Structure formats: C-alpha cells, structure tokens
Amino acid sequence: MKIINVELGDRAYPIVIGNRAMHSKEHLERAIKGQSVLIVTNDMVGPLYADPLVETLSALGKTVQVHMLPTGEQYKNLETLNSIFDVLLENEFDRRTTIVALGGGVVGDMAGFAAASYMRGVPFIQIPTTLLSQVDSSVGGKTGINHPLGKNMIGAFYQPQLVLTDLNAFKTLPQKELSAGMAEVIKHGAIFDAEYFAWLEGNMGALMAKDETSLTDAIVRSCEIKAEVVAGDERESGQRAILNFGHTFGHAIEAGMGYGAWLHGEAVGVGMVLAADLSQRLGMLSAEEVARIRSVVQAAGLPTAPPPLGIDRMIEMMKLDKKAEAGQIKFVLLDGIGRAVIQAVPEDVLRETLQVCA
Structure with missing residues (x-):
C-alpha cells in the first residue's frame, strides 16, 4: 500500500493506493466512528463491488445499506441527489452515519454533496473506481451536482475522512x-x-x-x-x-x-x-x-x-x-x-x- 496524506490540518486525510485497498479493514475501522454506513454506488459499479464491500464492513460490526444510482453524468442532478436524502431520512440515519462513495466521479461528487448537506454534515469516504476519480475528483473535497446551465455550479467543499484507491478496479474499467x-x-x-x-x-x-x-x-x-x-x-x-x-x-x-x-x-x-x-x-x-x-x-x-x-x-x-x-x-x-x-x-x-x- 502507498499512502499519500492530504495535509489540511484537522481535516487532513490519507489516500491509500494499492490492490484490494477498498477492503483495508485497518483504514476503514479508523475512519468509521459510528455504527451505520450507507454505500452510494451506481448500477454499473454496484454489481461488481458492493457485496464484497458490504461483507468487509459487516465484519467490522457495521450496519450497512446500499443505495444504487443510475449511471451517467446526465443523472448528476437534484432529483438523483434527493434520492440519497430519501434513503437517509426514511431509514433514520443519524449524524454518526458514514456515507461511502463507491464509484466514479459522478457518484463521488453526489455522495460527497449529500454528506456535506445531510444534518449539516456527516462523515464520508471515497472509494473511486475509475482512473478519473482516482487521480482527480476523489481528492480535494469538491462535491456537487450539475445545473442545465452549468456543470458543478451547485455544491460544497467537503473533505472525506479517507480515500481508498483500489488498483484492482482497472480489471473492469472500459x-x-x-x-x-x-x-x-x-x-x-x-x-x-x-x-x-x-x-x-x-x-x-x-x-x-x-x-x-x-x-x-x-x-x-x-x-x-x-x-x-x-x-x-x-x-x-x-x-x-x-x-x-x-x-x-x-x-x-x-x-x-x-x-x-x-x-x-x-x-x-x-x-x-x-x-x-x-x-x-x-x-x-x-x-x-x-x-x-x-x-x-x-x-x-x-x-x-x-x-x-x-x-x-x-x-x-x-x-x-x-x-x-x-x-x-x-x-x-x-x-x-x-x-x-x-x-x-x-x-x-x-x-x-x-x-x-x-
């Protein structure tokens, strides 16, 4: 595993890069303080990686739920964002809930914005599965959605607790x-x-x-x-x-x-x-x-x-x-x-x- 630290004072966090990084129990356990976890993914990545990640988190004693979004930049909007809030509210997730973004840049941006907004901020973790999200969107805390008149015009700066960059994801990357x-x-x-x-x-x-x-x-x-x-x-x-x-x-x-x-x-x-x-x-x-x-x-x-x-x-x-x-x-x-x-x-x-x- 290679670890790069993003030095932001009390908001600093590690980027962990390696094979099977998304299953690093050591880093997940350190980053997740509460009991409940919501994995936000999409209908392309979820079938490949969600179940094994649920098993890893369950082995740490966490209660895990998965929310699947439709795949594509065209769904990076308020309606899709609201679907994440619906799940959080309907299941009475609290302030100690950790949101895990499992997917590419669209998933990471929307899950991060949901984390920044829900109850005015809950912890979140980035698990990027595309090269673009691994080298760019998962690092730096930019979250948000698109508006028909402009890309990423609605959002927030909100840093994750952890970024897990799993090199195995390249095996399924188109x-x-x-x-x-x-x-x-x-x-x-x-x-x-x-x-x-x-x-x-x-x-x-x-x-x-x-x-x-x-x-x-x-x-x-x-x-x-x-x-x-x-x-x-x-x-x-x-x-x-x-x-x-x-x-x-x-x-x-x-x-x-x-x-x-x-x-x-x-x-x-x-x-x-x-x-x-x-x-x-x-x-x-x-x-x-x-x-x-x-x-x-x-x-x-x-x-x-x-x-x-x-x-x-x-x-x-x-x-x-x-x-x-x-x-x-x-x-x-x-x-x-x-x-x-x-x-x-x-x-x-x-x-x-x-x-x-x-």
Missing part, C-alpha cells in the same frame, strides 16, 4: 473510461511537472495497455500533485484554480452537448488542446509544445477537436464558468509545459482559437 481518466493525468503534468509530462509521453502506450506498474506510478504522482495543490489552497481562492486547465472549454462542451453526450475526460482532452493553442497565441507556449500536448492527448485515445457547437454557443457557455468575473472569461493557460497561469483572454483571440481548432 477502455473509453481509461482514456477519459488519462486526460486528468496529462493535465497534472502539463500544469505542474514538466518531467512527469515527458514521462507520460514516453509511457502512454504502457498506460493505455493497463500496465499495472505504469498506472500505479501515474496515479501516485498525480495524487501527490493534487494533494500538494489542494493543501495550499483548499477552497480554490487562488492557486488551486490551475487544476482547471482545459476545463473552461471542457465544461462548455459538456453542458452545450447535453450531459452524458461526451465523457468529462473527453471534453477536458479537447479543452487542453484549445487552451494550449490559446497559450501559443498569447506568446506563452511554442508551436512544438502545443504539438506535444495535442500528440499525447491523441495517444491517450482522446479527441483533439471540439464538437460543432458553434463559436457563439461555446463562448456563451464559457461565460457561465465559475472562474468568470463580470462576464469576463478566465482561462488556465501554460507559460511553458509545467507552468500554469490564470488570466482573462481577449474575445477576439479566443474566437481565433475556436475557429482554427474546430
């Missing part, structure tokens, strides 16, 4: 989901660590072939980077916003196309290519560096051009981004690979990027 998660892995190198980015370029073939050693190395390094950024800026008041590289474009694609039409990682992959092009137009990134970013995104099996939403529609959706201020869109850009900056961009330059990259 290749498309692996590609989607690789977008966030690439992002970490692009914004923070040029040497790591170069390593990803050289090892993408092994990563996409699910080589366990390579994937473990990538997960560990990505979690280290995210933990360091989050520890320095928990509520995204400054530096943490660099983790949104590619996301301003990506969220606009997701919302504009309708949630679920594109996977989050697919939209972020395109978003990184667009942000790289924008960086070059502003004199911060070389043509060679832009080509490297496009090439590694493509090698991960991700699209590199946006869908035909139209320039005006894309800009309209981006103005609803959380980083926008007074109608001005802010972007995470690269001042060289491994160095991210945040700044507003003139609309005429943005239009050039959208026109050329379409």
Whole structure:
C-alpha cells in the first residue's frame, strides 16, 4: 500500500493506493466512528463491488445499506441527489452515519454533496473506481451536482475522512473510461511537472495497455500533485484554480452537448488542446509544445477537436464558468509545459482559437 496524506490540518486525510485497498479493514475501522454506513454506488459499479464491500464492513460490526444510482453524468442532478436524502431520512440515519462513495466521479461528487448537506454534515469516504476519480475528483473535497446551465455550479467543499484507491478496479474499467481518466493525468503534468509530462509521453502506450506498474506510478504522482495543490489552497481562492486547465472549454462542451453526450475526460482532452493553442497565441507556449500536448492527448485515445457547437454557443457557455468575473472569461493557460497561469483572454483571440481548432 502507498499512502499519500492530504495535509489540511484537522481535516487532513490519507489516500491509500494499492490492490484490494477498498477492503483495508485497518483504514476503514479508523475512519468509521459510528455504527451505520450507507454505500452510494451506481448500477454499473454496484454489481461488481458492493457485496464484497458490504461483507468487509459487516465484519467490522457495521450496519450497512446500499443505495444504487443510475449511471451517467446526465443523472448528476437534484432529483438523483434527493434520492440519497430519501434513503437517509426514511431509514433514520443519524449524524454518526458514514456515507461511502463507491464509484466514479459522478457518484463521488453526489455522495460527497449529500454528506456535506445531510444534518449539516456527516462523515464520508471515497472509494473511486475509475482512473478519473482516482487521480482527480476523489481528492480535494469538491462535491456537487450539475445545473442545465452549468456543470458543478451547485455544491460544497467537503473533505472525506479517507480515500481508498483500489488498483484492482482497472480489471473492469472500459477502455473509453481509461482514456477519459488519462486526460486528468496529462493535465497534472502539463500544469505542474514538466518531467512527469515527458514521462507520460514516453509511457502512454504502457498506460493505455493497463500496465499495472505504469498506472500505479501515474496515479501516485498525480495524487501527490493534487494533494500538494489542494493543501495550499483548499477552497480554490487562488492557486488551486490551475487544476482547471482545459476545463473552461471542457465544461462548455459538456453542458452545450447535453450531459452524458461526451465523457468529462473527453471534453477536458479537447479543452487542453484549445487552451494550449490559446497559450501559443498569447506568446506563452511554442508551436512544438502545443504539438506535444495535442500528440499525447491523441495517444491517450482522446479527441483533439471540439464538437460543432458553434463559436457563439461555446463562448456563451464559457461565460457561465465559475472562474468568470463580470462576464469576463478566465482561462488556465501554460507559460511553458509545467507552468500554469490564470488570466482573462481577449474575445477576439479566443474566437481565433475556436475557429482554427474546430
């Protein structure tokens, strides 16, 4: 087991990475103080992993219930969130109940938001089962749901007690989901660590072939980077916003196309290519560096051009981004690979990027 600590004072917690990590009785027993546990999962992950997890928790003397959500980004909404509250209230779960998120980013975001809101806050644990959730959404305490006008616009910062990253989950992970998660892995190198980015370029073939050693190395390094950024800026008041590289474009694609039409990682992959092009137009990134970013995104099996939403529609959706201020869109850009900056961009330059990259 590899353990990475997210250093947030009295809200600090470990990320435990390893085979069968979700069945680590030592860490589960330490994190779960109360008697009752609600596992929130979905109808794709639940049939694979819920029953063995129930057995592990029952062996610790816990009373366990499972709530199954429908699978897909299109269900990350208020109606689905309310179904979690219904179960909590109907079964009289109390403040010492622990909510366990077993699944990908959608499950983790919604279960975490339910935990942040129910009785004004109950403990929760993240057990991410996709690459994207293992390297990104399970770490840092961002929880929430989507609104038809914007992705993740309703939510809360709420840290888990524990993250259990089980490497065995890769055995059942579809290749498309692996590609989607690789977008966030690439992002970490692009914004923070040029040497790591170069390593990803050289090892993408092994990563996409699910080589366990390579994937473990990538997960560990990505979690280290995210933990360091989050520890320095928990509520995204400054530096943490660099983790949104590619996301301003990506969220606009997701919302504009309708949630679920594109996977989050697919939209972020395109978003990184667009942000790289924008960086070059502003004199911060070389043509060679832009080509490297496009090439590694493509090698991960991700699209590199946006869908035909139209320039005006894309800009309209981006103005609803959380980083926008007074109608001005802010972007995470690269001042060289491994160095991210945040700044507003003139609309005429943005239009050039959208026109050329379409």
